[in-house]
Amino acid sequence: MTSASALEKVLGKLDEGLPQALDRLLDLLRIPSISTDPAFAGDVRRAAEWLRDDLAAIGFDVSIRETPGHPMVVAHSAPGTGRKILFYGHYDVQPVDPLELWDTPPFEPRIEDTPKGKVIRARGASDDKGQLMTFIEAFRAWKEVHGSLPEGLILLLEGEEESGSPSLRPFLIENASELKADIAAICDTSRYTDGRPAITTQLRGLYGEEITLRAADRDLHSGYFGGIAANPLQILCNAFAGMKDSDGRITLPGFYDGVTELPEALRKDWEALDFSSADFLGAVGLKEPIGEKGRTGLEMTWSRPTFEINGMSGGYTGQGFKTVLPGEATAKVSFRLVGDQDPEKIKTAFRAYMEKAIPADCSISFKHHGGSPASHMNITDPAFAAAKQALSEEWGVEAAFVGAGGSIPIAGDFQELLDMDTMMVGFAMDDDRIHSPNEKYDVESFAKGARSWARIIATFA
């Protein structure tokens, strides 16, 4: 049997077996595996056991692996001699509060008809149980058609993703040789648009600071001291205003070291995405991109670094008015980083800038929050082109290589600790309400997601 006809059989199996696949997903969704609440620790373990049993039934060599927190599920197919691929997903879910905003109980999953099609309604339907079951169903159908699993598969299923993954990095370090593959695949992202699948190939990094600026040793009366005494709010405003020039570029010396222009191929891909800044901003009541001059909307959100004030507070902020001159002011700021920008170097430059911006009789203190460089996948690895082709065939439209403005720390961990790039392929929709009441996952996402993975696996096999 040719590989093409074998793939057709796998896809056919997936189509035929959709009702049973949905039943399995609904079983998994019934387990309230809320990782942040210790009261649900037993349920988290139950979900791990459910996955262990399901993977064992398909033929994986699978075990539950303890951590100081919730367990990992690790599974292997026969190693084979070809490339190895590590699949990552997480089986824990977000809390469900406020419960009264759910139209149906969050752990009584159901298939609903909606004007936009059938959806699976439950906590975790999209994030991430529905998504991780797409690749498991693809493996199952593959096994049924071929009699054996694809070789070189490693599965890593985490139970602490919604709790900040405290055990993940130690686990990767401890089990590096076992988990190391040629490439990783994560199914925890969204399609680019309803109709267009996407592979996320770059993520911005992050560096944050909490700043406390102290001037006078108490709040002052602005009648008495106004005009002579340092005002920490004014000093912060001056400093933050000076962080950007009139073109929206960040003024810190050396800030753009390591920031490169988009490769021509990616620029063309992004242009083809027809991103509309007006639509993107219109959804939140805005109209005009305010980022760097001469940059497209996608560059602003995916491939250019930023400086943002996330919070600021000082002086009198209650009802009415007090003519106070505050003794101190605080701010939380963060930078999104791209390319090879070094969080440590930028931290040094930013702190030096702030120290210089304050009068000699004021003092400033910093509290560092996070610091991770950007992640860029090596899309010249043929696996990316092959996966893109596979997705394009399944969805009937050219799949997109996209960026993400935020961070997915595990992709960075895989690069740093296991020296492997990650294909982030997911089928979620922007309206899936992850982390919110009435979370759902489209049945189409689930069915075509599984078919997509089958096609991607075929390019490896």
Place this chain on the structure above:
Amino acid sequence: MTSASALEKVLGKLDEGLPQALDRLLDLLRIPSISTDPAFAGDVRRAAEWLRDDLAAIGFDVSIRETPGHPMVVAHSAPGTGRKILFYGHYDVQPVDPLELWDTPPFEPRIEDTPKGKVIRARGASDDKGQLMTFIEAFRAWKEVHGSLPEGLILLLEGEEESGSPSLRPFLIENASELKADIAAICDTSRYTDGRPAITTQLRGLYGEEITLRAADRDLHSGYFGGIAANPLQILCNAFAGMKDSDGRITLPGFYDGVTELPEALRKDWEALDFSSADFLGAVGLKEPIGEKGRTGLEMTWSRPTFEINGMSGGYTGQGFKTVLPGEATAKVSFRLVGDQDPEKIKTAFRAYMEKAIPADCSISFKHHGGSPASHMNITDPAFAAAKQALSEEWGVEAAFVGAGGSIPIAGDFQELLDMDTMMVGFAMDDDRIHSPNEKYDVESFAKGARSWARIIATFA
């Protein structure tokens, strides 16, 4: 009898009668006339009645006058044919919380020995019962020596000053012809230094705005929207930073219209005051004046206009970090005004500046708080020179014409509604702890205060 020897007799009477004068003040201080707390309304009235009875005993034509709030006490001596002078004081006091921080009960006044001399300890001792009794004791001694009160005295004693004087302006308007004098005197300020008495001749005005800047219709994720969406905190920072140039001058068009240089005589007076910015700022943990370049510390605090951020808030300000891009931010700002600066014109210019500073898809709203021009007394009126001379003689050191950075609204009301300037002469000390636990008034302030008023009245008589 010559006028000089008559004055000596009045001063002698005051010295002899100090124990009885202190007893009277202690009586008044025993009445808990807290105007902000309705539970004490009866006590506020009792204080008014006490003053009415005392003034009637000295020979004033006195009455309690009702208002929608607490009553006024108004008293007249024989009108005579000379200049009239209106004396203002207030008989209400601040609340006493936190009571546990008082070393002795706030309404059980006592004379205490301290390392710096005898003090009267009680709520209201300095603000303002002790101060207002200084002129009443001067009138009493005058009456005893001359057999009659000085002619042309009008007394206006308020019971709502600590509650923002809601009834005062309507009362002034309604009784303008009765209250109109050639000049007013307020005893509610401090000496310039321990040894040097002062007449406050100018007060800065005030104009405040509460600003709400709205960008996106919700808080945004800075990973997703950072770099493309408007950040209201950054916009406010940029706008506020632009309010001042590198010399500390305010950049609003027309802002300095009506701001004049100090008259040469006043400049010399102020130079003689030996003001030390380092000492002034050192008391609150600061060192360096940050005001307009090329201005003295006294100019910065008394005669130059300011722009201050009194409060600012937006985004995430709790524990830890959230990479949020706030949907809105708020600020409270105020200007201290001098000379003939017009609050309305500055309001218009400031609002126009802010409107221009925001992107087209953001919106800004303003809430106006207060707006009063600066007050400048006409110190060429010979009454000022005479009072200065009288104070200098009493204290044995040249009295100072000083400014005040804050506002004393009633002085502006007297100018606006009754077309009369005010001599603000007070004997309080910076360590009197007004509005705080353990308020006190130095017995020296009280005794020499009454003697000072006797000398000032003599210059009128």
